[in-house]
Amino acid sequence: MALASGVRFAERALLRPWALLRGTTLGRTEPAAGGGGDGARRFGSQRVLVEPDAASGVAVMKLRNPPVNALSLELLTELVISLEKLENDKTFRGVILTSDCPRVFCAGLDLTEICGRNPAHCAEYWKAMQELWLRTYLSSLVLVAAINGACPAGGCIIALSCDCRVLADNPKYRIGLNETLLGIIAPFWLKDTYVNTIGHRASEQALQLGSLFPPAEALQVGLVDQVVPEDQVQSTALSEMARWLAVPDHARQLTKNMMRKATADRLLRQRDADTQNFVSFVCRDSIQKSLQAYLEKLRQRKG
Numbered sequence: 001m002a003l004a005s006g007v008r009f010a011e012r013a014l015l016r017p018w019a020l021l022r023g024t025t026l027g028r029t030e031p032a033a034g035g036g037g038d039g040a041r042r043f044g045s046q047r048v049l050v051e052p053d054a055a056s057g058v059a060v061m062k063l064r065n066p067p068v069n070a071l072s073l074e075l076l077t078e079l080v081i082s083l084e085k086l087e088n089d090k091t092f093r094g095v096i097l098t099s100d101c102p103r104v105f106c107a108g109l110d111l112t113e114i115c116g117r118n119p120a121h122c123a124e125y126w127k128a129m130q131e132l133w134l135r136t137y138l139s140s141l142v143l144v145a146a147i148n149g150a151c152p153a154g155g156c157i158i159a160l161s162c163d164c165r166v167l168a169d170n171p172k173y174r175i176g177l178n179e180t181l182l183g184i185i186a187p188f189w190l191k192d193t194y195v196n197t198i199g200h201r202a203s204e205q206a207l208q209l210g211s212l213f214p215p216a217e218a219l220q221v222g223l224v225d226q227v228v229p230e231d232q233v234q235s236t237a238l239s240e241m242a243r244w245l246a247v248p249d250h251a252r253q254l255t256k257n258m259m260r261k262a263t264a265d266r267l268l269r270q271r272d273a274d275t276q277n278f279v280s281f282v283c284r285d286s287i288q289k290s291l292q293a294y295l296e297k298l299r300q301r302k303g
């Protein structure tokens with residue numbers, strides 16, 4: 001009962017994802033390479049590739065928004081819709097979230113969505129970000145993040161809202177919330193997710209310093225659950241998934257809801273205020289200047 005009412009409450013408060021749709025191409029289905037029956041058919045959209053395996057009840061969801069899987073409004077929308085599709089299909093009990101872009105899991109917010117944009121656009125964008133977090137954080141599916149690349153800021157948020165994280169052992173694949181280094185602040189629900197994962201003191205330190213942890217440190221602080229050689233990320237994610245799926249769904253889902261509901265409800269209660277905060281903050285001249293300077297630095301670093 002607790003789960004049913006919790007989920008209904010969350011669902012009522014969530015946006016209809018297709019209301020966010022803008023120029024997306026969804027619902028395409030194509031046979032997987034070497035695949036046969038329905039269980040092997042891929043579906044997805046331009047920026048999210050879903051490889052479902054009906055036999056195991058597990059789907060692999062790949063972010064493919066090159067070059068760095070920045071969270072554009074389109075990618076956020078397509079992720080929400082793909083996840084909802086799997087949630088609504090009783091065949092599926094688990095999703096492995098990974099990247100189709102080399103060396104980057106997800107670069108976080110697409111800074112071009114909040115630089116030089118009007119307040120209405122920033123608000124629409126932030127609502128989509130909240131929506132993705134709520135959907136992943138409260139998902140009834142088991143979500144395993146197979147982190148096969150760099151995972152800063154918004155990328156880290158996505159990984160943290162999964163149930164379990166496997167990170168490839170490459171010193172370039174750092175993970176964490178580096179917002180302060182861009183001159184911005186992690187919102188309270190992001191901070192809560194961090195605290196829920198690594199504890200208050202470690203979060204206090206890491207958030208203020210904008211720390212990006214290399215794999216060994218990420219493991220030590222508890223930001224990820226396993227660090228494995230790059231070519232074993234997928235197989236380890238599958239083994240982790242098997243461990244989580246060995247638990248009866250209803251008991252695991254009720255427990256997940258019990259652990260996460262209060263954190264999610266806090267955002268659901270003040271979603272509009274959170275959006276207004278975000279918009280007034282990022283639209284300030286001083287914040288726009290530091291975001292522009294950061295983007296410029298990223299562009300110049302190239303080559």
Ligand SMILES: CCCCCCCCC/C=C/C(=O)SCCNC(=O)CCNC(=O)[C@H](O)C(C)(C)COP(=O)(O)OP(=O)(O)OC[C@H]1O[C@@H](n2cnc3c(N)ncnc32)[C@H](O)[C@@H]1OP(=O)(O)O
Pocket residue numbers: 067068070103104106107108109110111112150152153154155178179182184185186187190277278281295298299300301302
């Ligand atoms: C009160 C409430 C307050 C609310 C305050 C709000 C809080 C919000 C919480 C979340 C915040 C965020 O996510 S903020 C985003 C934080 N993200 C980051 O700091 C990551 C920045 N990116 C990187 O560090 C790197 O790109 C990295 C991901 C490691 C990949 O390195 P690579 O060498 O492979 O690639 P690069 O050459 O750097 O990048 C390739 C191209 O992608 C672009 N690019 C890279 N990251 C990008 C990004 N996030 N958005 C847009 N574009 C990006 C570069 O400019 C290049 O563009 P071209 O030169 O044109 O090709």
